[in-house]
Amino acid sequence: MRFRIITLSCATLFLAMPVYPYGALGHETVGAIADMKLAGTATGAQVTKLLDGITLARASVLADEIKGWDRLKKDQPKPIILKNHPQLQEQLVAFWNANPPTKAKGSDAPTHKEFHYTDVPAVDGSKYVKGNLGTEPYDIVQMIPFCVRVLAGEEPETNDRKITKPVALILLAHYVGDIHQPLHVGNAYFSSAGNLVNPSKGGKSFPDHGGNGFNIILADDKNPKSNPQGDSKSGGKSSGKKSSKSKGNNLHSFWDTDAVVEALNQLEKMIESQPKHKGKATDEEVIAWLANSEPVEWKAKAKSPPTDWAQQWANEILPMSTQAHERLEFSNVTIKNESASGDATEKKMPDGISYTEWSGQRTQEELHKAGWRLAEIIEASLNTKNSEAQKPNSKK
Numbered sequence: 001m002r003f004r005i006i007t008l009s010c011a012t013l014f015l016a017m018p019v020y021p022y023g024a025l026g027h028e029t030v031g032a033i034a035d036m037k038l039a040g041t042a043t044g045a046q047v048t049k050l051l052d053g054i055t056l057a058r059a060s061v062l063a064d065e066i067k068g069w070d071r072l073k074k075d076q077p078k079p080i081i082l083k084n085h086p087q088l089q090e091q092l093v094a095f096w097n098a099n100p101p102t103k104a105k106g107s108d109a110p111t112h113k114e115f116h117y118t119d120v121p122a123v124d125g126s127k128y129v130k131g132n133l134g135t136e137p138y139d140i141v142q143m144i145p146f147c148v149r150v151l152a153g154e155e156p157e158t159n160d161r162k163i164t165k166p167v168a169l170i171l172l173a174h175y176v177g178d179i180h181q182p183l184h185v186g187n188a189y190f191s192s193a194g195n196l197v198n199p200s201k202g203g204k205s206f207p208d209h210g211g212n213g214f215n216i217i218l219a220d221d222k223n224p225k226s227n228p229q230g231d232s233k234s235g236g237k238s239s240g241k242k243s244s245k246s247k248g249n250n251l252h253s254f255w256d257t258d259a260v261v262e263a264l265n266q267l268e269k270m271i272e273s274q275p276k277h278k279g280k281a282t283d284e285e286v287i288a289w290l291a292n293s294e295p296v297e298w299k300a301k302a303k304s305p306p307t308d309w310a311q312q313w314a315n316e317i318l319p320m321s322t323q324a325h326e327r328l329e330f331s332n333v334t335i336k337n338e339s340a341s342g343d344a345t346e347k348k349m350p351d352g353i354s355y356t357e358w359s360g361q362r363t364q365e366e367l368h369k370a371g372w373r374l375a376e377i378i379e380a381s382l383n384t385k386n387s388e389a390q391k392p393n394s395k396k
């Protein structure tokens, strides 16, 4: 197993972290940017206290790791994922138990997997409007502000979802990454004849669940010689350094993993091309570059509270979701169990940019903004007036 080293602050503290498959590299990158931005600040100290010393980079992958528990029987003990942090582990188990993988019949209780996405139609001019098609009461756009309110003391830690302050921080570290992945927000809808449609124009339509039902076929996949190692379906070709580990050719996984690998390869190349740079760019250099240079247009609307930010971010990324579909040709579409699946083939675009390269460029921007925004939303949540007001010595 390859290990990724993430620097926390001033090159004094290093953590060796395994690279987990399926999106973990993107989440760790976002968490590591926020760790670096908050190092040495009062907010950073509060984060360290709440997370019992684990970093945001490590915390960022836990919401996906507990999905592995969904395969266990209800009362089976959960594997220890936070060995030296028994209280955090206990709180994560309570969170999982309160939001179990399958709904009891007739119950409105959500399942924790629903918290990671929303399915707003990926069509021109689309916006997230609560209650409209593709939104759910407990989707990612609702769960981010829920976590913010818990951290700010506006929602009691004894809430029905069992989201305590440490769990809220763990979930935020993950959800802020997910909401910057276009297929976690926008969703394609197909007619029963298998054509891509705008569902708001009427007629029955079927979702593709964030691309999970589609095989992605890229132009460079057709030439196996372009990938002599055979360990990468699509990522890393334009710069060819990191290898991709996405699950087969699934379109959703492509954006979770291959696009992130491509983005980081592009960043490494950019750093290596600097006049004074020598040798290969390291992971620490990539994180430091992302943490130290301000992303374009990352700030929330003036005076908007942090509970509004998730909706702004969702609306910002929807046009990119639309383009992520428009750059593909859908074929062999079948409708089964109310869901669409089939093949998604890369189109030749007038800009001449390949799907892999384009997705890498967009993902660079998104990871960059997500890291800065994670630090900012944590800071804003922990420093609200209410959180100060909650401190008095109530023993409750």
Ligand SMILES: [Zn+2]
Pocket (backbone or CB within 6 Å): 063, 064, 116, 174, 178
């Ligand atoms: Zn997720």
